Amino acid sequence: MANARHVAKLREGVQAWNAWRAENPGTAPDLSDLNLPGGARHFEPAQGEPIDLRGVNLRRAVLAGADLAQARLEHADLSGANLKGANLAQADLTGTRLAGANLSGAWLGGVRNLTQAAVNRAQGCKATVLPDGLALPPAWVGGEEPAPPPPARAAESSADRPAPERGDPYGVLGVGRKATAREIRAAYLRLVKELHPDGRPPGTVPEDADERLKLINDAYQELKGFGRQAEARRAERRRRARRVGAIFVAGVMTATAPAVLVLVVGLHYTGWLSTPDPRAVSSVAPAPTGDAPRPAATGVASDANERAGRQEALSEARRLGTREAWERFAAAYPDGEAAAQARSAIAAVERAEARRRAEAAAWAEAERSGDKAALERFVASHPDSENVPRARETIAAIARAEARRREEAAAWAAAEKTGEREKLERFVAAYPDGGYTERARQAIATLERAEAARRAEATAWAAAQEDGTKEGLERYVAAYPGGAHASQAGRALAALAAAQAQREADRAAWAEAERSGAKTALSQYLKDFPAGSFAADARQRMAMIESEENGRDDTAWFKAKQRNNKASYADYLATYPDGRRVTDARRRLAELERGEMRPPTEPVKAAGTPPVRPRAPEAAGGQRWPSADEPFVGADGRIRR
Numbered sequence: 001m002a003n004a005r006h007v008a009k010l011r012e013g014v015q016a017w018n019a020w021r022a023e024n025p026g027t028a029p030d031l032s033d034l035n036l037p038g039g040a041r042h043f044e045p046a047q048g049e050p051i052d053l054r055g056v057n058l059r060r061a062v063l064a065g066a067d068l069a070q071a072r073l074e075h076a077d078l079s080g081a082n083l084k085g086a087n088l089a090q091a092d093l094t095g096t097r098l099a100g101a102n103l104s105g106a107w108l109g110g111v112r113n114l115t116q117a118a119v120n121r122a123q124g125c126k127a128t129v130l131p132d133g134l135a136l137p138p139a140w141v142g143g144e145e146p147a148p149p150p151p152a153r154a155a156e157s158s159a160d161r162p163a164p165e166r167g168d169p170y171g172v173l174g175v176g177r178k179a180t181a182r183e184i185r186a187a188y189l190r191l192v193k194e195l196h197p198d199g200r201p202p203g204t205v206p207e208d209a210d211e212r213l214k215l216i217n218d219a220y221q222e223l224k225g226f227g228r229q230a231e232a233r234r235a236e237r238r239r240r241a242r243r244v245g246a247i248f249v250a251g252v253m254t255a256t257a258p259a260v261l262v263l264v265v266g267l268h269y270t271g272w273l274s275t276p277d278p279r280a281v282s283s284v285a286p287a288p289t290g291d292a293p294r295p296a297a298t299g300v301a302s303d304a305n306e307r308a309g310r311q312e313a314l315s316e317a318r319r320l321g322t323r324e325a326w327e328r329f330a331a332a333y334p335d336g337e338a339a340a341q342a343r344s345a346i347a348a349v350e351r352a353e354a355r356r357r358a359e360a361a362a363w364a365e366a367e368r369s370g371d372k373a374a375l376e377r378f379v380a381s382h383p384d385s386e387n388v389p390r391a392r393e394t395i396a397a398i399a400r401a402e403a404r405r406r407e408e409a410a411a412w413a414a415a416e417k418t419g420e421r422e423k424l425e426r427f428v429a430a431y432p433d434g435g436y437t438e439r440a441r442q443a444i445a446t447l448e449r450a451e452a453a454r455r456a457e458a459t460a461w462a463a464a465q466e467d468g469t470k471e472g473l474e475r476y477v478a479a480y481p482g483g484a485h486a487s488q489a490g491r492a493l494a495a496l497a498a499a500q501a502q503r504e505a506d507r508a509a510w511a512e513a514e515r516s517g518a519k520t521a522l523s524q525y526l527k528d529f530p531a532g533s534f535a536a537d538a539r540q541r542m543a544m545i546e547s548e549e550n551g552r553d554d555t556a557w558f559k560a561k562q563r564n565n566k567a568s569y570a571d572y573l574a575t576y577p578d579g580r581r582v583t584d585a586r587r588r589l590a591e592l593e594r595g596e597m598r599p600p601t602e603p604v605k606a607a608g609t610p611p612v613r614p615r616a617p618e619a620a621g622g623q624r625w626p627s628a629d630e631p632f633v634g635a636d637g638r639i640r641r
Contacts (some may be wrong), residue, residue: 001368002061003030011036014051021052026438031055033368034061041066050091062085074113098122148182169219181324188220208507314338323349363387372398405435412436421447454484461485470496503533510534519545557581566592 006029009020021029041063043051049605050070058233060080067087075095085105094113103124108114111131119130124140170177173187195213197206310333317329323346330342358494366378375391382388408431415427416439424440424447431437457480464476473489473496481485506529514534522538522545529535553576560568560581569589573582 001030001370002032002034006030007034007036010034011040014045015049018049018052026442027439028435029056031061032057032059034058034063036062043068043071045070102126149170169222172215172219174224182229184223188216192218276332310336310338314341317342317345321345321349323353354416359385359387363391366391367394370394370398372402391526408436412440415440416443419443419447457483457485464489505529506532506534510538513538517541552576553579553581556586560585561588564588 001293003005010017010031010576021027043053044067045051050072051068052072053068053076054072054074056073056076057075058078058081060082061078062082063086064082064084065086066083068091069087069089071094073091073093077097078101079097080100083106084102086103087107088111089107090110090112091108092112096118098118099121101122103119103122105125105127107129108131109129114131114134116134119134120137124136126136126140128140130136170179173184173188173191173374179187192213195209195216197209200471206603263585313329313332317325326349327343330339330346333342334338362378362381363385366374371393375395378385379388379391379395385391411427411430412434415423420429421444424444427434428437428440428444460476460479461483464472467473470493473493476483477486477489477493483489493538509525509528510532514537516522519542522542525532526538528533532538556572556575557579560572562568566589569585569592572579572585573589577581579585
């Protein structure tokens with residue numbers, strides 16, 4: 001049974017249908033038993049785009065007169081579909097299943113990828129137009145008249161056709177006036193099936209369908225009545241002919257009886273015949289004359305002929321065993337025991353027909369549903385039906401399909417759980433038409449894209465590493481922000497940024513030290529950037545400054561030693577507190593201070609030497625005092641000014 005949602009989408013038009021197929025690539029549309037009105041069977045290309053019916057289930061679909069020009073029908077299932085008079089020009093039939101499809105009068109000119117084997121499995125007639133290179137199967141020859149190419153587009157269902165005149169039962173049933181009872185009955189059953197509430201196409205107005213169904217029933221009953229009356233008239237004509245023949249034979253026999261009797265008597269008296277029995281001769285009745293009544297032999301012959309005709313008709317009715325045969329017999333011989341037997345046989349046939357109709361309805365319902373339980377109920381209810389083998393075969397096929405679906409579901413669960421490409425490919429190979437095959441193909445495509453992305457990322461990362469620049473790493477991160485090496489690239493960029501900042505700080509510190517030129521600034525630079533870009537220059541300048549300082553230190557020390565007094569040594573210590581001679585300066589200064597603290601000794605007078613007079617202190621005006629800025633050693637031993 002067709003999916004109602006899929007049918008509704010198809011009725012929206014080719015463009016909407018194709019857009020829906022593009023948005024749902026994994027959905028397999030089910031349009032089985034599709035029966036659209038004739039006006040809704042136009043599927044010609046929309047804006048240059050053919051309808052996409054790839055892989056669609058169209059089993060038993062009614063597509064009579066449909067316009068499927070250029071349609072994409074690759075791997076579609078059209079088994080049992082009615083394509084009578086359809087236009088399939090330039091359609092793509094790659095792998096399309098056509099078993100049992102009706103292609104009578106269809107236009108297949110220019111179709112692509114249609115094989116002779118697929119044509120042989122379909123049904124058709126000599127009116128079917130096949131593409132070049134393919135031949136009509138022998139069974140198709142002698143079919144209906146060909147339709148003019150391209151075929152008619154509006155092959156409407158019985159519910160869509162305008163109702164014919166009520167007084168024309170042949171037109172109501174759509175048969176010719178020379179149609180046989182079998183053809184009339186077949187047309188009637190087909191129309192009733194189409195207009196039945198369970199078989200009406202979507203969009204049919206119930207009131208119109210019911211009215212047309214009533215017209216069809218009335219027309220069929222009227223034609224059945226015409227048939228019975230015609231058979232009765234034919235039987236009456238045959239009965240009258242038999243009666244006329246019997247009367248003619250009886251009349252001839254009556255007219256010639258005297259002459260025959262005279263001849264026999266003459267032959268007897270002449271001795272040609274033996275002497276007759278007097279009793280037999282006396283029993284011979286005189287020949288009738290003139291206006292004498294009809295002899296008894298005429299009525300006997302007529303009754304015998306009528307009985308023979310009745311028996312012959314009864315034997316024919318028994319041999320055929322059909323309702324029509326018994327009805328013809330009952331119409332010809334309405335009286336007697338045989339008529340009662342005919343009526344009983346007609347009732348039995350009607351009961352059998354009712355059972356067959358019920359069986360046919362049950363089989364149609366079971367076949368339409370395609371449900372295993374419905375088919376099993378049909379087999380249990382009608383074990384002697386001719387459709388039981390087909391039902392059992394369908395049940396077995398459903399059971400096999402269910403087992404395969406279970407097996408496929410288990411295989412898909414295992415393949416999906418692992419997510420490995422190899423197992424997914426094995427699943428697709430094992431179940432190329434399965435329900436999960438499309439999902440497996442999508443998973444494989446996703447894995448392929450992921451693998452390609454990984455390869456591209458690895459190539460980009462190798463190039464970024466080889467380049468080693470900030471720009472190369474930034475290009476990688478921009479292209480693969482969530483890549484496998486994105487964090488490593490981020491750390492590398494951070495390291496490059498830190499190195500750049502270090503270099504800039506190094507350059508700024510060196511610029512400041514170089515501008516200052518002081519030993520302390522150079523020493524601070526070397527302390528902050530011992531391995532900086534300008535460390536060598538800083539050390540070289542430090543060495544030059546230290547060399548100059550050592551030279552000045554040595555010169556100051558030499559001068560202090562020349563003067564050799566407390567003031568010179570104190571001046572040296574004040575000028576070069578970290579000088580190389582600081583220890584020597586402090587030692588000499590200490591020695592000088594100790595010498596001043598020792599008491600003076602009187603010199604030994606030599607004999608005859610006059611006494612030395614002590615030198616008087618200089619006047620206050622000529623006394624020498626340390627200058628205000630001259631360093632001196634204080635009481636605490638520290639050098640002061």
